[in-house]
Amino acid sequence: MSAPTSLDRLEPGRKADVVGVDGPGDMAVRLLEMGFVPGTRVELVKVAPLGDPLELRVRGYHLSLRRAEAAYVQVTLQ
Amino acid sequence: MSETSAPSTLRVAVAGNPNVGKTSLFNVLTGSRHRVGNYSGVTVQRLEGEVVGKLAGEGPPIRLVDLPGIYSLSPTSEDEVVAFDVLTAKDAPDAVLLVLDASNLARNLYLALQVLELGLPLVVALNMVDMAREAGLPVQPQRLAKELGVPVVPTVARTGEGVQALVDALRALDRAESHAPVLVPPGPDDTALQRALEGLHPSLLPAEARTALLARRAGKGVPGAAGTFLASLPESDVRAAAQQLVCARYRRVDEILEVLGHRERVRDDAPAMAPSQRIDAVLTHRVAGLAIFIAVMAFIFVSIFSWADPIMGLIEDAFGWLSGLVSDALGPGLLTELVTEGVIAGVGNVVVFVPQIALLFLFLGLLEDSGYLARAAFLLDRLMARMGLHGRAFIPLLSGYACAIPAILGTRTISTTRDRLVTILMIPFMSCSARLPIYTLVIGALFVSTEPVISRGVDQGLVLLSMYLLSTVSALAMGFLYKRTILVSPTPPLVLELPPYRLPRVRDTLLMVYDRVKDFLRGAATVIMACTVVLWALLSFPAERTGAGQGGATMVAQSYGGRMARTLEPALQPIGQDWRVGVGIIGSFAAREVLVSTLGLVYGMETDEDDPVQLRQALREQKDPDTGRPQHTPLSGFALMVFFVYACMCMSTLAVVRRETGGWKWPAFMFVSMTGLAYVMALLVFQGGRALGLG
Numbered sequence: 157m158s159a160p161t162s163l164d165r166l167e168p169g170r171k172a173d174v175v176g177v178d179g180p181g182d183m184a185v186r187l188l189e190m191g192f193v194p195g196t197r198v199e200l201v202k203v204a205p206l207g208d209p210l211e212l213r214v215r216g217y218h219l220s221l222r223r224a225e226a227a228y229v230q231v232t233l234q
Numbered sequence: 235m236s237e238t239s240a241p242s243t244l245r246v247a248v249a250g251n252p253n254v255g256k257t258s259l260f261n262v263l264t265g266s267r268h269r270v271g272n273y274s275g276v277t278v279q280r281l282e283g284e285v286v287g288k289l290a291g292e293g294p295p296i297r298l299v300d301l302p303g304i305y306s307l308s309p310t311s312e313d314e315v316v317a318f319d320v321l322t323a324k325d326a327p328d329a330v331l332l333v334l335d336a337s338n339l340a341r342n343l344y345l346a347l348q349v350l351e352l353g354l355p356l357v358v359a360l361n362m363v364d365m366a367r368e369a370g371l372p373v374q375p376q377r378l379a380k381e382l383g384v385p386v387v388p389t390v391a392r393t394g395e396g397v398q399a400l401v402d403a404l405r406a407l408d409r410a411e412s413h414a415p416v417l418v419p420p421g422p423d424d425t426a427l428q429r430a431l432e433g434l435h436p437s438l439l440p441a442e443a444r445t446a447l448l449a450r451r452a453g454k455g456v457p458g459a460a461g462t463f464l465a466s467l468p469e470s471d472v473r474a475a476a477q478q479l480v481c482a483r484y485r486r487v488d489e490i491l492e493v494l495g496h497r498e499r500v501r502d503d504a505p506a507m508a509p510s511q512r513i514d515a516v517l518t519h520r521v522a523g524l525a526i527f528i529a530v531m532a533f534i535f536v537s538i539f540s541w542a543d544p545i546m547g548l549i550e551d552a553f554g555w556l557s558g559l560v561s562d563a564l565g566p567g568l569l570t571e572l573v574t575e576g577v578i579a580g581v582g583n584v585v586v587f588v589p590q591i592a593l594l595f596l597f598l599g600l601l602e603d604s605g606y607l608a609r610a611a612f613l614l615d616r617l618m619a620r621m622g623l624h625g626r627a628f629i630p631l632l633s634g635y636a637c638a639i640p641a642i643l644g645t646r647t648i649s650t651t652r653d654r655l656v657t658i659l660m661i662p663f664m665s666c667s668a669r670l671p672i673y674t675l676v677i678g679a680l681f682v683s684t685e686p687v688i689s690r691g692v693d694q695g696l697v698l699l700s701m702y703l704l705s706t707v708s709a710l711a712m713g714f715l716y717k718r719t720i721l722v723s724p725t726p727p728l729v730l731e732l733p734p735y736r737l738p739r740v741r742d743t744l745l746m747v748y749d750r751v752k753d754f755l756r757g758a759a760t761v762i763m764a765c766t767v768v769l770w771a772l773l774s775f776p777a778e779r780t781g782a783g784q785g786g787a788t789m790v791a792q793s794y795g796g797r798m799a800r801t802l803e804p805a806l807q808p809i810g811q812d813w814r815v816g817v818g819i820i821g822s823f824a825a826r827e828v829l830v831s832t833l834g835l836v837y838g839m840e841t842d843e844d845d846p847v848q849l850r851q852a853l854r855e856q857k858d859p860d861t862g863r864p865q866h867t868p869l870s871g872f873a874l875m876v877f878f879v880y881a882c883m884c885m886s887t888l889a890v891v892r893r894e895t896g897g898w899k900w901p902a903f904m905f906v907s908m909t910g911l912a913y914v915m916a917l918l919v920f921q922g923g924r925a926l927g928l929g
């Protein structure tokens with residue numbers, strides 16, 4: 157367990173656990189339903205060559221989010 | 235079912251996450267040909283078909299509707315709204331065929347739980363069991379059936395394995411029996427959720443109450459008493475309740491995964507993605523990834539240019555040959571000209587696009603089916619997000635350099651209507667291959683200074699390059715503008731799944747290409763043909779057919795088109811053009827080679843389209859009758875090219891936009907705004923250049 161941060165701040169290869177989701181309503185619902193529920197393990201797999209978006213691994217699949225979207229997901233580092 | 239009543243059709247909606255094989259299953263079941271892609275959200279329009287052949291067996295016909303791929307039933311995107319509406323409409327389907335990806339149940343089961351809440355008769359196709367086995371995942375249809383309380387049939391849509399059992403399971407469903415909704419109960423600590431649901435239950439069915447809660451959380455309006463109740467809840471309660479609902483469902487998903495023997499690692503790792511990750515180490519690599527992407531795009535363009543061109547030449551030759559045959563058979567006369575220059579040329583103008591469309595869709599289809607298209611969006615999203623667009627808009631835009639027609643058809647992968655429209659409006663600004671002969675004619679004729687800045691070749695090349703740069707910058711600027719004025723909408727979220735790489739299926743791709751080409755021929759052909767005939771009439775009437783003495787030049791000059799151009803001459807002069815060029819502009823509306831050949835006609839000569847030496851010379855030597863100075867200068871030539879960068883001088887584009895947007899509103903807007911802009915820009919160039927003493 158370590159300090160809380162947001163998903164966009166992870167470094168490639170790092171894993172973290174979701175603590176909560178905020179942000180604009182429809183984005184929050186979408187992120188929750190895509191599997192970013194509290195307690196879920198997430199890994200930042202890769203950053204796109206231009207610096208954005210991010211490739212994440214969550215619930216057995218790979219998903220790409222922009223940094224701005226990933227910033228809505230609070231996590232604690234593993 | 236009683237023996238006397240006629241068997242009524244069983245209507246089945248095919249639902250599931252994107253990319254799980256819905257369309258593949260649909261195709262196997264219906265024997266029909268539909269798009270099979272590997273790019274999330276491909277199925278934008280609904281496909282319908284009946285189960286046919288031996289598969290159908292005895293009993294009433296089964297009619298399938300292919301729904302767009304969705305991750306949930308909450309109304310957060312257009313696709314989800316469409317799917318939810320179909321499933322909850324008054325004439326809801328008799329049953330749902332829910333397709334799950336056996337290699338990714340950790341995410342797929344969420345939607346399954348939501349569909350179970352609807353209480354519709356349900357059969358689950360546990361698809362991709364081949365992938366699951368490959369990834370070392372246990373496949374447990376019986377256990378899953380027991381957990382979900384509905385029939386589960388393992389399938390492999392690619393090979394057709396299990397589809398007969400699927401049809402049998404659908405037939406075995408009892409339509410009369412009422413299917414109770416299966417609801418995931420709130421947890422003991424989910425007090426916010428419990429209170430919210432209690433408040434909603436009097437006015438709504440359980441499934442509706444849950445959807446309403448998430449709709450409220452997403453900031454969408456909820457009608458009726460439920461809406462009033464939800465509006466009265468404090469925001470923090472709504473947030474907590476919504477989160478608890480989603481969490482409760484995922485807890486249930488994890489329980490089911492446990493029973494299926496999917497270990498922890500299924501939830502946290504992505505076993506089905508392991509091989510793909512090794513491929514991605516190269517294909518989305520910081521340096522290699524971009525280099526490969528550029529190489530792939532370059533290959534596609536070069537192929538479209540160089541492979542389509544000879545075929546297009548053959549098509550043009552074939553239609554020319556046909557015209558020749560017809561005029562020999564009918565003898566000279568008006569009817570012959572109508573048939574050859576109007577009708578046959580019109581059909582030719584339609585068919586000539588087929589090679590480019592087919593090639594572009596072949597490549598796009600293969601990229602899509604392999605999973606690379608999602609990576610392309612991943613690589614380029616940064617650029618597109620700056621414009622307020624989704625990464626998916628990149629490839630259609632880029633395709634605009636080859637030809638706007640297939641590019642506009644390619645925007646169907648963009649799932650929000652407004653962004654799709656913005657992209658469609660941007661595409662015609664990209665300098666398509668049809669503009670190239672115009673640029674080369676003008677540059678070859680007028681940029682031949684004896685004192686070149688660097689060298690003649692380099693100068694000419696730079697002028698050409700400036701046209702391409704101008705068109706690219708203009709397309710981006712216009713998109714930026716449209717996004718903030720007439721088509722305001724927030725930048726769509728990315729939320730893009732990167733599916734596992736799969737070997738594309740050439741047969742499915744070819745069928746999709748065939749569908750697209752057929753669709754184009756049916757949808758745009760009539761308009762393009764009608765325009766060709768009208769333009770032919772404009773340039774041939776009224777004609778004095780006094781025989782051999784009259785050259786083509788006089789005929790064109792006296793035609794309606796020629797007269798129009800003369801009337802327009804006062805407007806053409808300020809942009810450095812005369813009526814002759816005006817006729818060329820009118821004629822170029824029909825098709826790309828027409829500007830060159832119409833100008834040839836106006837100057838009264840037979841021109842070789844590939845090497846119009848004489849025409850270049852005529853343009854260069856023509857003098858202004860009043861001043862005696864050359865009529866065409868580098869400056870006026872530049873203005874003309876700038877005009878063509880902006881002007882939407884392509885009736886086929888307008889016809890396709892009409893088809894894709896379902897009306898004349900957007901093509902009309904496109905034509906008027908682009909032509910207006912073209913004029914203003916040409917005016918700025920010519921008058922500005924004059925003021926600077928360049929002309």
Ligand SMILES: Nc1nc2c(ncn2[C@@H]2O[C@H](COP(=O)(O)OP(=O)(O)OP(=O)(O)O)[C@@H](O)[C@H]2O)c(=O)[nH]1
Binds near residue numbers: 254302393
């Ligand atoms: N290995 C394997 N591949 C499959 C199977 N079913 C479908 N595919 C492949 O998965 C990819 C996606 O299939 P589609 O049928 O387009 O999926 P869809 O659910 O219609 O996708 P969307 O319309 O984008 O939501 C294609 O490349 C198919 O060939 C299967 O059972 N096994």
Ligand SMILES: [Mg+2]
Binds near residue numbers: 256258277
């Ligand atoms: Mg599909």
